[in-house]
Amino acid sequence: MSSIVRDIVIAGGGTAGWLTAGVLAADHGERLRIRVIESPDVATIGVGEGTWPTMRDTLRRIGIAESTLFRECDAAFKQGSRFDGWRDGSAQDRYFHPFSLPHGYLDADLAAVWLDGGAERPFAETVTPQVAVCRHGKAPKQAATPEYAAVVNYAYHLDAVKLGTLLREHCIQSLGVEHIADHIEGVESRDDGDIAALRLRERGRVTGDLFVDCTGLRSLLLGQHFEVPFIGQRDVLFNDRALALQVPYADASAEIASQTISTAQDSGWIWDIGLPTRRGIGHVYSSAHTSDAEAEAALARYVAASGGAGELPAARQIRFEPGYRARFWERNCVGIGLAAGFIEPLEASAIVLIELSAALLSEDFPAFRQDMHIVARRFNDTFAYRWRRVIDFLKLHYVLSQRTGSAYWRDHRADASVPTELRELLRLWRYRAPSQRDFPRGEEIFPSASWQYILYGMGFRAENLVGRRESSGKSLGFFAETERATRRLLDALPGNRALIDHIRARGLPPI
Numbered sequence: 001m002s003s004i005v006r007d008i009v010i011a012g013g014g015t016a017g018w019l020t021a022g023v024l025a026a027d028h029g030e031r032l033r034i035r036v037i038e039s040p041d042v043a044t045i046g047v048g049e050g051t052w053p054t055m056r057d058t059l060r061r062i063g064i065a066e067s068t069l070f071r072e073c074d075a076a077f078k079q080g081s082r083f084d085g086w087r088d089g090s091a092q093d094r095y096f097h098p099f100s101l102p103h104g105y106l107d108a109d110l111a112a113v114w115l116d117g118g119a120e121r122p123f124a125e126t127v128t129p130q131v132a133v134c135r136h137g138k139a140p141k142q143a144a145t146p147e148y149a150a151v152v153n154y155a156y157h158l159d160a161v162k163l164g165t166l167l168r169e170h171c172i173q174s175l176g177v178e179h180i181a182d183h184i185e186g187v188e189s190r191d192d193g194d195i196a197a198l199r200l201r202e203r204g205r206v207t208g209d210l211f212v213d214c215t216g217l218r219s220l221l222l223g224q225h226f227e228v229p230f231i232g233q234r235d236v237l238f239n240d241r242a243l244a245l246q247v248p249y250a251d252a253s254a255e256i257a258s259q260t261i262s263t264a265q266d267s268g269w270i271w272d273i274g275l276p277t278r279r280g281i282g283h284v285y286s287s288a289h290t291s292d293a294e295a296e297a298a299l300a301r302y303v304a305a306s307g308g309a310g311e312l313p314a315a316r317q318i319r320f321e322p323g324y325r326a327r328f329w330e331r332n333c334v335g336i337g338l339a340a341g342f343i344e345p346l347e348a349s350a351i352v353l354i355e356l357s358a359a360l361l362s363e364d365f366p367a368f369r370q371d372m373h374i375v376a377r378r379f380n381d382t383f384a385y386r387w388r389r390v391i392d393f394l395k396l397h398y399v400l401s402q403r404t405g406s407a408y409w410r411d412h413r414a415d416a417s418v419p420t421e422l423r424e425l426l427r428l429w430r431y432r433a434p435s436q437r438d439f440p441r442g443e444e445i446f447p448s449a450s451w452q453y454i455l456y457g458m459g460f461r462a463e464n465l466v467g468r469r470e471s472s473g474k475s476l477g478f479f480a481e482t483e484r485a486t487r488r489l490l491d492a493l494p495g496n497r498a499l500i501d502h503i504r505a506r507g508l509p510p511i
C-alpha cells in the first residue's frame, strides 16, 4: 500500500522555517498539514538583511502585500551591491553589481563590443541605467507602479527579526500553519531509518511523514541525527566570523542607500545596509588572518568614517564554519537554510537558496513516501550544483583582486584555493565573455550577466577576442539607448527615501 505524504513537520522557525512553511501552505493548501516547531530558548540568528530579487516572487506567492513588508519589516529597496576597495584598495576603486540585466543582453555580445572598444567606461554603467539610478539615490519604481512590479530590477534590505515575525503571523493567520513553541530534545527513528517523531520538552512526541530541518547552524536533524557529512570550504573562502551592529542615522531624513555597500578590509569585508530606520553594519573576517580585537577596531573605524552616530553597543559576534552538507535530503528529511550550509554573506546567497529550496520542495513534492528517493536525488543534485556555483561566484570577487599588504588577499589568489571549474572558466574568459553556455542549468542564482559585472568590475580584461562581431552596430545601439534611458529614468524616478515614506503611508496600487 502507498503511504501518502501529508504531515509536514518543520523543525525551526527562522527565515528558513517560515518561508518554507509559507510556500508549502500557499501552494498545497489543506492537502498538507504543516506544523512549525520553534524553541522558546533558541533565538534565530537575527541577521540576513540583504535579499535577492527572487524575494518579490516568493512574497507574492505567499500572499504578503508589498506595502505590508515595507511597513512591518522596515524594508528598503536593494538594487544590487557596490564594491569599494576590492580591486586595489585605492580611493577610486569602486564598482557596481546591479540587479538589472544589461540592455540588449540576449540580442548581442555586448561585453565583446565593449572590450573591443577599449573598455574605458565602466562596463555596468555602459550597459544599464541602474548604476546611475543608485548613484543618484533614486528608487527603482514610481508611486504608480503596482505592488511587486519594477521599473528597474530590485530586491529588499529588511529587518530580519521583523521579517520572521511577519512571516510567522501570516502563515498562522492566513495559511493555516500550526505553530508549536517548544524545544526539540530528541529524534525517534523507524526501523527503516526514517524519522518517526521529534520528542519535545513539554508536548512529547510529534510524528510526521516529512521533516524539514530548519534548525539553523545546529542542523539538529541533517547534521546531528543523520550525520550527513559537512563539506567544509575554509580552504576556498576563509571568512568564519562576523561582528554585527545596528547604527542609527545621524540625521533621520538622511538618504537611504539602495545598494548594499561592501567595503574590502585587510582580512575580510564590511557590509553596510540601509533601512529607513537605521543601518545594519557588519564585519565578516577570517580568524586565521586577524584577531577579534583588530576586526572590531576596523569596524569601529568604518562606522566613524561613514557617519555613524552616537554611542554604539558592542558588536554581536557570530561564528560559523563555511561549507555545506554532502546531501540536503536524507530519507524523509530535507535541510533548508543554515541547517543545510552557510558561506559568508557576500552577495546575499543564503536567503535565495532558502527560497529556491522551498520552491523545489513544493513543486516536486513527493505525494507518496515510496517515491521520495527519486525527488531526493533530484533535489540533492540540483543543490550540490547550486552550492558549487555560489562558491565559485563568491571566490571570483577575491581571486582577481590586486590588493597587497595582507596575507588574506594573497592567500585568496593562491592557485590551490581556487576551485578547478572557476580556474578553467577564467582561462576561457581571457578571450571571450562569460555567456549562458557557461551556466547551462535553468534558474541559475547568478546569471552570466552577474559574472560579467564582477569580472569587468574587478578590472579583468580579455585579449585576442574570438567570436562573431556582426553584432557590434547592434551593441552600440543598445549602449546609446541605455544612455537615453538613464536620462529619462533620472528625471522620472522619485528619491529612494521619498518613495519608501510614501509606501509606508499610502501603499502601492494592487497588481
Ligand SMILES: Cc1cc2nc3c(=O)[nH]c(=O)nc-3n(C[C@H](O)[C@H](O)[C@H](O)COP(=O)(O)OP(=O)(O)OC[C@H]3O[C@@H](n4cnc5c(N)ncnc54)[C@H](O)[C@@H]3O)c2cc1C
Residues within 6 Å of the ligand: 011, 012, 013, 014, 015, 016, 017, 037, 038, 039, 040, 041, 042, 043, 044, 045, 046, 047, 048, 049, 050, 051, 160, 182, 183, 184, 185, 214, 215, 216, 217, 218, 220, 242, 244, 282, 318, 320, 336, 337, 338, 339, 345, 348, 349, 350, 351, 352
Ligand atoms: C553574519 C551573517 C550575515 C548574513 N547576512 C545575510 C544576508 O545579507 N543575506 C542573506 O541572504 N543571508 C544572510 N545570512 C544568512 C541568513 O541569516 C540565514 O540564511 C537566514 O536567517 C536563515 O536562517 P535559519 O532560519 O536557517 O536559521 P535561524 O535563524 O538560526 O533559525 C533557527 C531556528 O531553529 C530553532 N531551533 C534551534 N534548535 C532548536 C531546538 N532544539 N528545538 C526547537 N527549535 C530549535 C530556533 O528556535 C530558530 O527558530 C547571514 C548570516 C550571517 C551569519
